[in-house]
Structures are given as C-alpha cells and as structure tokens.
Amino acid sequence: MAPFIKGNIDLVRQLNTATIYRTINYDGPISRTRLVEVTSLAAASVTKITRQLINAGLVQEVSQEESTGGRRPTLLATNKERFYIISTKLGRGFLEVTLNRLNKEVIDHRKLTLKYQNPEAVLQETCEVIHDILRSNSQVNQQRILGIGLAMPGLIDPTKGIVIENPHYQFKHFPIVEFFEREFNITTFVDNDIRSLALAENYFGASQGIKDSVLISVRHGIGAGIMINGQLFYGCNQNAGEVGHIFIEEFGPKCNCGNYGCLETVASNPSIIRQAKELLAHGHPSQLTSLPSYQLNDQEVTIKDICQAALNGDELCQAVIKRVGNYLGLAIATVINLFNPQMIIIAGDIVKAQHFLFPSIKKQMEDKALQSFACKTRILASQVDTNETIGAFSLVQRALLEGKLFTRLGLNSM
Numbered sequence: 239m240a241p242f243i244k245g246n247i248d249l250v251r252q253l254n255t256a257t258i259y260r261t262i263n264y265d266g267p268i269s270r271t272r273l274v275e276v277t278s279l280a281a282a283s284v285t286k287i288t289r290q291l292i293n294a295g296l297v298q299e300v301s302q303e304e305s306t307g308g309r310r311p312t313l314l315a316t317n318k319e320r321f322y323i324i325s326t327k328l329g330r331g332f333l334e335v336t337l338n339r340l341n342k343e344v345i346d347h348r349k350l351t352l353k354y355q356n357p358e359a360v361l362q363e364t365c366e367v368i369h370d371i372l373r374s375n376s377q378v379n380q381q382r383i384l385g386i387g388l389a390m391p392g393l394i395d396p397t398k399g400i401v402i403e404n405p406h407y408q409f410k411h412f413p414i415v416e417f418f419e420r421e422f423n424i425t426t427f428v429d430n431d432i433r434s435l436a437l438a439e440n441y442f443g444a445s446q447g448i449k450d451s452v453l454i455s456v457r458h459g460i461g462a463g464i465m466i467n468g469q470l471f472y473g474c475n476q477n478a479g480e481v482g483h484i485f486i487e488e489f490g491p492k493c494n495c496g497n498y499g500c501l502e503t504v505a506s507n508p509s510i511i512r513q514a515k516e517l518l519a520h521g522h523p524s525q526l527t528s529l530p531s532y533q534l535n536d537q538e539v540t541i542k543d544i545c546q547a548a549l550n551g552d553e554l555c556q557a558v559i560k561r562v563g564n565y566l567g568l569a570i571a572t573v574i575n576l577f578n579p580q581m582i583i584i585a586g587d588i589v590k591a592q593h594f595l596f597p598s599i600k601k602q603m604e605d606k607a608l609q610s611f612a613c614k615t616r617i618l619a620s621q622v623d624t625n626e627t628i629g630a631f632s633l634v635q636r637a638l639l640e641g642k643l644f645t646r647l648g649l650n651s652m
C-alpha cells in the first residue's frame with residue numbers, strides 16, 4: 239500500500255502547487271494573505287509552496303502595494319520572462335515553428351511551405367527547423383524551455399501522444415510525442431489543431447473567463463473544439479467535435495466520410511468556392527471574374543476573394559456567404575441544443591465577411607435552437623486564429639497551469 243499512499247500525497251502536493259500557481263497567474267500580483275483567502279489552503283502550505291515556486295523561478299516577489307498603516311505585504315507575481323515554449327503548427331502544406339517566452343514574446347519564428355506529404359520527411363524537416371532555432375538563439379538556456387507543443391489536423395490521442403490518423407501527411411498510429419522527446423529531451427504535447435485553438439481562445443482570445451464555449455473552425459474541413467467547465471471535452475475516442483459531419487442537406491454532395499450532405503460538403507472553404515463558381519458558370523455577374531488571379535490562373539478564386547467581393551457589394555458573393563451562414567446556423571443550433579454554451583466562436587477566413595455571415599447564423603439559431611438557450615449564446619469571430627502557433631503554445635501553458643511540468647522543474651521533490 240505504501241507506494242499508493244505516496245502517490246496520493248505527491249498528487250495532492252502537485253494539485254495544491256498548481257492551485258497556488260494558477261491563482262498567482264490570474265490574480266497576481268497578490269499577497270500571501272490573499273492567497274490563503276482565495277485558495278482556502280493553510281497559511282503554512284501557502285508559505286512553503288510559494289517558497290518552492292520562487293526557488294524554481296516561476297514566481298517572483300514584486301513591488302509592494304500601498305497599505306493602510308502597518309507593514310506592507312510582499313506581493314507575488316509569475317515570472318514569465320525566464321521560461322520559453324516551442325510551438326509547432328503542422329498545417330496542410332505548411333509548417334510554422336515559434337520560440338516564445340512564456341509571456342508570449344516571440345524570440346524566433348519560421349514558416350515553411352511543405353511540398354511533400356510523407357511523414358518521415360515532415361518529421362525530419364520539423365526537427366531541422368527546431369534544431370536551427372535552438373542554434374540561432376544560443377542565449378536561450380535550454381533547461382528553461384518548458385515544453386514543445388505540436389498542433390496538427392487529424393485524429394490525435396493527446397493522452398498517449400499518438401497521431402492516430404492524419405490523411406494529408408499519411409501518419410498512422412505514430413507515437414509523435416515519444417519521437418520529439420527522444421530527439422530534443424524536452425517534454426512534448428500534441429493535440430488536434432482545432433481543439434488547441436479553442437484552448438488558446440480560452441486563454442488569450444474571445445472566450446477568456448467563459449466556462450462553456452464551442453469554437454467552430456471553417457477551413458478545408460469543419461471541426462469544433464468544445465470547452466466544458468473550462469476544460470476541453472474529448473469524448474471516449476479523444477476526438478469529440480466532428481461537427482463537419484452533422485447532416486445538413488438531403489441529396490447533398492458526397493462527403494469524404496462516405497455520407498451525403500454533411501455540413502463540410504456545403505460550408506467548408508472548398509465547397510464555398512465551388513458554390514461561387516457554379517453561380518459564375520450559370521452566367522451570374524460578379525466582381526470575381528475581373529480579378530487578375532481569376533483571369534490569369536484558370537478561374538482561380540479564394541475564400542479571401544469571395545469575402546472581399548462581398549464586402550465590396552458583390553451580390554453573388556453576399557448570397558453565397560449568407561447561404562453558408564444558413565448551413566452553419568443549422569449545425570450550430572444542434573450544437574447549442576446539445577451543449578448549451580455561453581459562446582460560439584467562428585474561426586477561419588470566412589469571418590472576414592461576418593457582416594453577412596453572422597446574421598444568417600443567428601437567424602437559424604433563433605429558429606432551430608431552444609429559445610431559452612439561443613438567446614443566451616453569443617457568437618463571435620476568433621481573436622487568435624491569425625497566430626498559427628498559439629494553439630500549440632497553449633498546450634504547454636495548460637500543462638504548466640495544471641502542474642504537470644512541476645516535477646520536471648524540480649518542485650515536487652523539495
């Protein structure tokens with residue numbers, strides 16, 4: 239029984255330390271007296287844990303606040319300049335790697351176009367970029383890199399650190415965390431890119447302070463990151479949030495999942511472009527046909543072109559975006575009935591035309607979701623999705639806030 243009891247004591251110590259660290263992170267600068275009040279931990283525990291956090295360099299004493307007589311209390315704040323995070327986003331055809339301080343200050347950032355799709359080449363390229371960043375920033379003490387975060391599309395098991403399936407790069411059941419930890423000897427975390435973005439939105443973006451929210455990403459595919467009570471919801475196969483496969487349109491186009499009329503077949507970026515081109519092919523007038531890229535590159539049209547034309551008054555593009563808003567709104571009404579979130583966040587280039595998109599979404603929400611739910615759900619554009627690596631950064635930040643990096647920093651052995 240002894241190891242079991244020891245394990246529990248270590249876990250309690252880790253949880254208490256994490257509680258103190260989180261409170262200083264969110265409420266600091268804060269006095270030890272106030273920490274006791276907020277956390278309900280014993281004063282002796284708060285004194286001991288804050289001393290350990292200071293010794294590890296995660297927390298520092300800062301200038302004292304004015305006091306109404308008597309001795310001024312010393313205030314504690316997190317020290318985010320001392321530590322670093324490496325964040326990696328592997329997207330469709332591109333790789334971005336950022337070396338940040340824990341305060342998000344960018345030390346180095348690289349973006350590469352990836353022309354190949356085999357996993358060995360992608361892994362080798364990623365490792366070379368990270369090695370080069372470390373070589374180029376030799377002033378950064380590698381012992382102070384808290385972790386490597388990896389965000390990528392596909393089916394991911396973040397608990398086991400495995401890419402179950404990534405069709406674009408043909409990963410299949412690959413132990414990616416073990417691979418990076420062996421290469422760099424730095425604790426590594428992996429998760430799906432949309433879930434990571436939902437977490438980043440909660441830490442730094444639109445849903446800060448919101449406990450229940452759903453981020454819906456509209457890009458090549460459509461997926462959701464679901465936050466319940468301030469935590470990402472994973473589901474039993476670790477991949478909840480496949481809203482792209484909610485059934486929307488009878489006799490709709492065939493989806494790559496094998497079904498017909500899924501949300502993804504009528505509201506993802508490729509399907510939005512397809513709908514605009516179908517209307518053009520029928521001879522409807524649009525600014526799109528006078529774009530140089532359309533005339534020079536075999537009628538090439540992008541989502542950004544469609545949004546910009548809609549904002550410039552192009553009726554065809556406005557109609558396409560309103561129709562997409564109706565489709566998204568139908569799926570979002572289902573999401574609202576299931577999860578009753580306080581906020582829905584839409585990510586992707588399509589939000590550039592939110593002036594036309596959001597009213598259609600709201601109309602469907604009001605018509606199809608429970609009235610008492612829909613009237614309380616706000617809909618907002620993502621505030622963080624222009625930063626490709628912020629999701630991966632958030633995976634490491636979460637591990638720190640939950641106390642999972644304390645052992646590595648030597649905290650639990652003190």
Ligand SMILES: [Zn+2]
Nearest residue numbers: 483493495500
């Ligand atoms: Zn589908």
